[in-house]
Every structure is written in structure tokens, then in C-alpha cells.
Amino acid sequence: MIELSHIHRNFQVGDQTVHALDDVTLTIKSGDYVSIMGPSGSGKSTLLNLLGLLDQPSSGIYRLNGKDVTALSDIEQARVRNREIGFVFQMFHLVPRLSAAENVELPLILAGLPPEQRRPRVAEALEELHLTDRSHHKPDQLSGGQRQRVAIARATVTRPNVLLADEPTGNLDHTSGQDVVRILEDLNQRGLTLIMVTHDPEMGSRARRQLHMLDGRLDAELAGQAPDTPRHDTP
Amino acid sequence: MIPHSPDVARFSWGALRGYPARTLLMLTAMAIGVAAVVVLTSLGEGARRYVTGEFASLGTNLVIVLPGRSETAGLNPTTLMGETPRDLTLDDALALTRSYNVRRIAPINVGSADVSWQSRSRESVILGASHELLDIRHWKIAQGRFLPNTDLDRATPVAVIGSTIRNELFGAKPALGEWIRIGDRRFRVIGIMGSEGRSIGVDVQETVIIPVAAAQQLFNTTSLFRILVEARSRDAIQPVKRFVIQTLQERHQGIKDVTVVTQDAVLATFDRILGALTYAVGGIAAISLAVAGILIMNVMLVAVSQRTAEIGLLKALGASPRQIIVLILAEALLLSLLGALLGLLLGEAGSLVIRHAFPVLPAQAPIWAIVTALLVAIITGLLFSLLPARRAAQLDPVLALSRR
Structure with a gap:
């Protein structure tokens, strides 16, 4: 359960104050599928960063599962990011010198898990995304779609409640983009809260809840049709 | 975490x-x-x-006596023959043994002369010394023995030679017991120096050591190059220094004409x-x-x-x-x-x-x-x-x- 109330986020650009987020109040239920759309500069990425605790609101309260997370210390926020939130980026952000398996292992290392507990979980996460035979490949030996699947494995290996995806298909061709979205939707079907920023209306319209942003405000909200069950499309 | x-x-x-x-x-x-x-x-x-x-090879607890005040002290062998206000003599050296604090002394004379055996000859540093020098300088004998322990004024015709000299004069032939000629005198080789003998300024391997009285006859002089005085202990160095200065001043009609250097000062x-x-x-x-x-x-x-x-x-x-x-x-x-x-x-x-x-x-x-x-x-x-x-x-x- 995500609750934002009266969130403001201001940036100082020269002597001008830019309201990246202007009085945003929003509640997202656990297991929901939300897309955030809007033109660039509308504040959708800022909202996502804020939800992921990568950014702090200038004012307002953010409650995650009933807990006021804006009041937490750096270390506690890092722990929340590690345990309860998964990130998927447009640029994948895999560490180039690490293999697929080692990239997936990173959040577990940061969680301080001993190696014997990490290995089965990494193997499981890679297996789920059909990457087992790629686990020792470096990112530059993988295709774009495979890289994003490694990134998704990394985001979900800690079994978070919330998955935040920032233009997850932005750097992929149509087919692998579709593939990635189906994987994300599949994860959502199994109870993961999925929040996806996109400027592609076709992608965005698949979400159960569609938020539109303009000039830092929530502009309009549409309830979309239930997404297709991914398994039907798979040949 | x-x-x-x-x-x-x-x-x-x-x-x-x-x-x-x-x-x-x-x-x-x-x-x-x-x-x-x-x-x-x-x-x-x-x-x-x-x-x-x-x-360490120079000796420990040493007090070194040089003729002349420090300004005129001749420090290399060629100035040895030059005039100093008053020479140090063997009697001066003997007088220095009369103190409890003095363990032993070694009067030294240095010159250079031709050393020859059969047809081979070379010029060499000649060190006039006494039996005590070996222990004062912590030298080692390789073969034979060092100078005999006799009175300082006995000019026994014996010589201890460095290994370089030995090699150059005798080659592979045995040197002990042979007679060599130094200047116009004959000396019997009784010992060969070990490899220890290397100390500041003098390479013992290139030196011939003879009794100090013999060196004085050889160079036709009664003076000494210097006297090495070994104190009984580190604490005795200063008393020995005072004793040396006082004794020699008395012997030299009240004139302070020697320089006394302690190893401490150099160290x-x-x-x-x-x-x-x-x-x-x-x-x-x-x-x-x-x-x-x-x-x-x-x-x-x-x-x-x-x-x-x-x-x-x-x-x-x-x-x-x-x-x-x-x-x-x-x-x-x-x-x-x-x-x-x-x-x-x-x-x-x-x-x-x-x-x-x-x-x-x-x-x-x-x-x-x-x-x-x-x-x-x-x-x-x-x-x-x-x-x-x-x-x-x-x-x-x-x-x-x-x-x-």
C-alpha cells in the first residue's frame, strides 16, 4: 500500500523554482498495475524516483505499508530500497564487468546474505526469466531483451512488494519490448505492485490504472481494461 | 549492515x-x-x-695521540718526516703505560720502502708497530704469528706481511720463514695478515708490519707517527685523555705539543x-x-x-x-x-x-x-x-x- 499525500518537489534552477511535483496525492493498493504517462518534463520520473526513495519530497508525507518512509534515516531508507522495492531502468544499468548471475546477486550481497543462501535464489531468479544458460555471460554478450530480463531478475531477486519500471521498453525493439512487458505483467499477476513510467500510449493503456501527469500534477486518471494474460500470447 | x-x-x-x-x-x-x-x-x-x-676494526675505547697541536698534526705518511714541534718518542709511549686506566698501548711508525724477495720487488707501506697492535685493532692473523711480545726498543728483524704483498712477492710459493729485503735491511717473514685488516685509510693487505724499533732504524728517526692508547673501559676514556696530556706535557718541558683524539669524538x-x-x-x-x-x-x-x-x-x-x-x-x-x-x-x-x-x-x-x-x-x-x-x-x- 502506497500513500502519497500533498507531495511537493521543488528544484531550484537559477533563481527560479521549478515545481516538478505540485501537490500530488495518490494511493496505490498492493498488487495494483499502474502506468504513469505524460509528456517529458511533466514530473513522471520524479514521481517514480520519489516512490523508490531515490529522491526526497520537499514537503508532504509518503507512507509505504503504513510507515512514514520520508522520516527514515539514510541507512533505513537504503534497507527499504533493498528489501521492498525493485527497480527496472530504461538503460538497464547492469554492471558491465559482472556476469548476469553476479549482477542478479548484487542486491543480495548488499543485504548481507551469506553465499550459500544467495546461490539458490540467484539460480531461481534466472531460471524464472529463462536466463539459466546465459548466467555466465557478460552484459555485452547479451541482447537488449536479455539484458532487461537480467535487470528484472535483479529487481525481483530480493522478493520486493513494489516494482518500479522507468521506460522499461524504451531501449528495446518492439518484439523484445512486448516480451519484457509480458514478463512484468506476469509478475504483477502474482501479486507484485507494478508501477511503470512510459510515454508510449499503447504500453500505458495496458495498465489497470493509468495516471496522466502534466506540469507536476496528476492530470487525469483512467481505468484501463484488464491486461491480457501473457500466457495466451506465447506461441 | x-x-x-x-x-x-x-x-x-x-x-x-x-x-x-x-x-x-x-x-x-x-x-x-x-x-x-x-x-x-x-x-x-x-x-x-x-x-x-x-x-670496530679501528679498535674500541681508543685514545689516539698525534705529535703537534691539532693545526700542525701531520695526518698522512708523507708529512711524517716533516718537522713537528717535538717528536713523540718510544720513551713517551712507555711513559703512557703507567696508569691503571690504560690497558695497552701501541706506538706506530709509518713509512714507505721497497720490499723485495729474490728478483721481485715492489714499494709498500711499512708499518712499525708492536705486539699489542693486533688486539687493539682487532686484526686476525691468517698464517704464522704476529710481532713477538718483546721490549719496544728491540729491533727484531721479523715482518708480518699482508696477503696482497705475499701474492705479489711469493705467488704460490710458501712465504713463512723466508727472508725479504726492506730498504737495506733483511727481515724474516713470520706471519701473514688475515682478511679482517681493513680500516680507514690503511689497507693492511698492502702493508708490511715490522717492530717499531726496526722501523725507526729503517727510516733513521726516533719519532713516532702516533700512539694508540686503549683505555680499560668506556668510562676510562676521559681520565686516560687527561693522563696522556698531563704526562706528555711534563715530559715535554711543560709544552702542550700533542693532539689527543678520542674515538668518541670521531664517533x-x-x-x-x-x-x-x-x-x-x-x-x-x-x-x-x-x-x-x-x-x-x-x-x-x-x-x-x-x-x-x-x-x-x-x-x-x-x-x-x-x-x-x-x-x-x-x-x-x-x-x-x-x-x-x-x-x-x-x-x-x-x-x-x-x-x-x-x-x-x-x-x-x-x-x-x-x-x-x-x-x-x-x-x-x-x-x-x-x-x-x-x-x-x-x-x-x-x-x-x-x-x-
């Missing part, structure tokens, strides 16, 4: 291997710094050992010189390590900005600022450690080369210098990485991730 240390080490090692140019640069800087410390201190230590070794001078040398060496070494440290700081700063996206990602994955600092410092620690070890090898190789090139100089870095160099390297590495590590920890993850 700190990740397991093997994980940190593995991650840092991977990061180092991921940027080989940077890693190599920093390793080199660190290695040169540490190697400089090792080589420089081994040189300093070598010099110190060399000088103390020389002094103190060398101590000062070597002390200054050690400070200089330490300073140079410190500078090179500081340079290495600053280089590490620069390169780590570059490393942090090079890996901005990676650090942002680690934060997004749940790394706390502390964990980021630990990761960066672990990298620096690994670098410093590897660099220091590399430098240690390099430095040891350097002192090995020096030992081979200059066998006289026992160049060997002392343990304290090695330990200090390692510690300083690691501490500078860590210290100078604190700033880059803090900068990494404070990176704004949003900005870090948006950069390509």
Missing part, C-alpha cells in the same frame, strides 16, 4: 580488474613510493653499518652525520609516499566519477552510504596493499643490486623501515581515499543514474 568481507574483496578486485590502466597507474605509484623507502633506508643502514664496522661526528642522513632519507621517502597518496586520491576521484552510474545503481539496489564508503575504501586498501607488496619486492631487488655492485656497503633495509613503509602506504591509501569515498556516498542517485 556491512556485506561479508569476501564479497567486498571480490567486488573490489573485480572493479580493479575492470579498469586495468587506472589500477596499473596506482600500483606503480604506490610501488615506487615503497621501493624508494626500502632502497633509501637500506642505503642509509648500509652506510651506518659500514662506518660502525670501520670503527659522535659520524653519529651526527648519519643522523642527518637518516632524517634526509626519511624526508625523501615521506615525500614519495605522500605523492603516491595524492595520486591515489586523484585517481580514486576519477574512479568515482567514472563509475557514477554504478554507484547510483548500488544505491538504488539498497546500498547505504556506509556500504559505498566501505566498497571504495576496500578498493583503495587492496590497491595500497598490492602496490606496497610490489614496492617491497622492487626495493628488495634494488638493495640486492646495490649489495652486488658495492659489496663493501651492506645495504639491507631494516625491519622497522619495511614495517613503517607498509603501514604508511596502507594508511595514506586509506586516508587519501576518504574524500573520494565520501563523495561517492553522497552522490545523488537520481543524477547518477540519469547520466550515461
